[in-house]
Amino acid sequence: MTDSTRPPVTRGSPAEGGSRGGASTRPTAESRPSDRLSREQKLELYYYMRLTRSLEERLVNLYRQTKVIGGLFRSLGQEADAVGSAYALDRGDILSPLIRNLGSMLVKGADPAEVIRQYMAKGDSPTRGRELNIHFGDLERGFVGQISHLGDMVPVMTGVALSFKMRRQDRVALVYVGDGATSTGAFHEGINFAAVQRVPMVVVVENNGYAYSTPLHKQTAVAELKDKAHAYGIPGERADGNDVLAVYDVTKRAVDRARAGGGVTLIELVTYRRKGHAEHDNQSYVPAGEIDRWAAENDPIDRYVRVLVEREGVSAEELPEIDQRVRDVIDSATDAAEASPMPEPTDALLGVYGDPPAVAPLWFREGVRSAVDTHERAAGWGTFDSRASGDGVPQDD
Ligand SMILES: Cc1ncc(C[n+]2csc(CCOP(=O)(O)OP(=O)(O)O)c2C)c(N)n1
Ligand SMILES: [Mg+2]
Numbered sequence: 001m002t003d004s005t006r007p008p009v010t011r012g013s014p015a016e017g018g019s020r021g022g023a024s025t026r027p028t029a030e031s032r033p034s035d036r037l038s039r040e041q042k043l044e045l046y047y048y049m050r051l052t053r054s055l056e057e058r059l060v061n062l063y064r065q066t067k068v069i070g071g072l073f074r075s076l077g078q079e080a081d082a083v084g085s086a087y088a089l090d091r092g093d094i095l096s097p098l099i100r101n102l103g104s105m106l107v108k109g110a111d112p113a114e115v116i117r118q119y120m121a122k123g124d125s126p127t128r129g130r131e132l133n134i135h136f137g138d139l140e141r142g143f144v145g146q147i148s149h150l151g152d153m154v155p156v157m158t159g160v161a162l163s164f165k166m167r168r169q170d171r172v173a174l175v176y177v178g179d180g181a182t183s184t185g186a187f188h189e190g191i192n193f194a195a196v197q198r199v200p201m202v203v204v205v206e207n208n209g210y211a212y213s214t215p216l217h218k219q220t221a222v223a224e225l226k227d228k229a230h231a232y233g234i235p236g237e238r239a240d241g242n243d244v245l246a247v248y249d250v251t252k253r254a255v256d257r258a259r260a261g262g263g264v265t266l267i268e269l270v271t272y273r274r275k276g277h278a279e280h281d282n283q284s285y286v287p288a289g290e291i292d293r294w295a296a297e298n299d300p301i302d303r304y305v306r307v308l309v310e311r312e313g314v315s316a317e318e319l320p321e322i323d324q325r326v327r328d329v330i331d332s333a334t335d336a337a338e339a340s341p342m343p344e345p346t347d348a349l350l351g352v353y354g355d356p357p358a359v360a361p362l363w364f365r366e367g368v369r370s371a372v373d374t375h376e377r378a379a380g381w382g383t384f385d386s387r388a389s390g391d392g393v394p395q396d397d
Pocket of ligand 1: 180
């Protein structure tokens with residue numbers, strides 16, 4: 001992160017002896033984990049929700065200017081569920097986002113400039129134009145690159161959580177799935193195995209009412225998705241996904257349970273997808289008035305502003321100051337991304353071949369060789385030739 005994108009408050013890390021909820025304070029029977037968030041942390045939740053929304057709005061502008069390559073996926077109306085849940089993790093924990101979890105990635109340290117570069121498929125974007133939108137990961141910062149196939153991240157994150165358990169690491173994995181994904185075989189197999197192994201994992205089901213054009217009642221016969229937990233012998237909880245503090249509370253309890261050896265929790269967050277599946281979807285299948293009703297009565301940012309002003313004594317000037325900081329971050333991120341170069345054709349082979357195929361023309365192989373060298377020297381991995389001979393290659397621990 002650059003200074004301009006640095007969040008307003010330093011987040012606690014296990015190494016610093018802190019979880020963000022102030023775990024050192026023993027909870028009372030009535031208290032909620034969010035009661036132990038500081039005022040600064042509560043403002044930081046606002047910052048991330050506003051950053052998510054404004055960054056997506058900027059991406060819409062870029063999309064309309066045809067500068068975005070591929071589709072654009074919005075999380076309008078779901079910012080509280082992404083931000084509040086990710087905020088309940090410690091720095092060493094790992095989450096796997098889906099297309100509506102830009103907010104979760106920002107909380108975990110994704111930089112708005114890299115997000116815009118990625119959407120524009122720039123040569124210096126995280127995947128150098130080989131993947132789109134928010135399909136990228138960084139294990140150091142704690143987010144795994146997503147697999148599009150619905151439900152597939154559940155078994156993947158079960159493996160991540162199992163590795164934490166086998167290594168006796170004090171870490172938790174959190175996996176996001178949509179309501180539609182709960183109808184897949186991968187979801188079932190992954191969560192079942194995770195439950196049997198009692199791995200330290202939280203499964204967050206974002207019930208936003210639709211899987212593409214399919215409404216929830218045509219997707220599943222259960223009334224509440226949290227009830228699917230019964231089939232796996234794990235706790236299932238349901239919370240208002242548009243109340244960022246309620247999301248934080250339910251996730252923090254599940255994360256604490258996982259960290260304490262209590263295994264997997266399934267959380268259903270009830271929210272609403274106010275935009276289409278992607279920008280190209282005109283939502284013609286949505287009943288008249290439904291979107292406007294959620295916008296007017298249940299916008300997560302509007303609701304949280306009321307909480308901050310009425311309960312937390314936040315003044316009228318403080319929130320516009322944060323909004324201005326968000327605008328500045330997004331403006332400089334946009335300038336940086338616009339100035340970035342497009343990828344070189346040979347970048348397409350990076351990470352695909354250890355050695356470019358002999359059938360490729362010489363100029364192409366040389367291009368790959370030089371691209372690998374530039375990329376891997378920057379990553380401290382030595383040159384193509386030293387890698388091929390095994391020198392300078394980082395070893396697994
Ligand atoms: C196995 C599989 N089937 C179909 C798709 C195409 N697809 C991508 S997203 C999506 C809808 C997802 O709905 P949901 O799980 O509710 O998540 P949401 O988009 O609402 O966040 C579909 C059908 C896919 N990616 N994988
Ligand atoms: Mg859905």
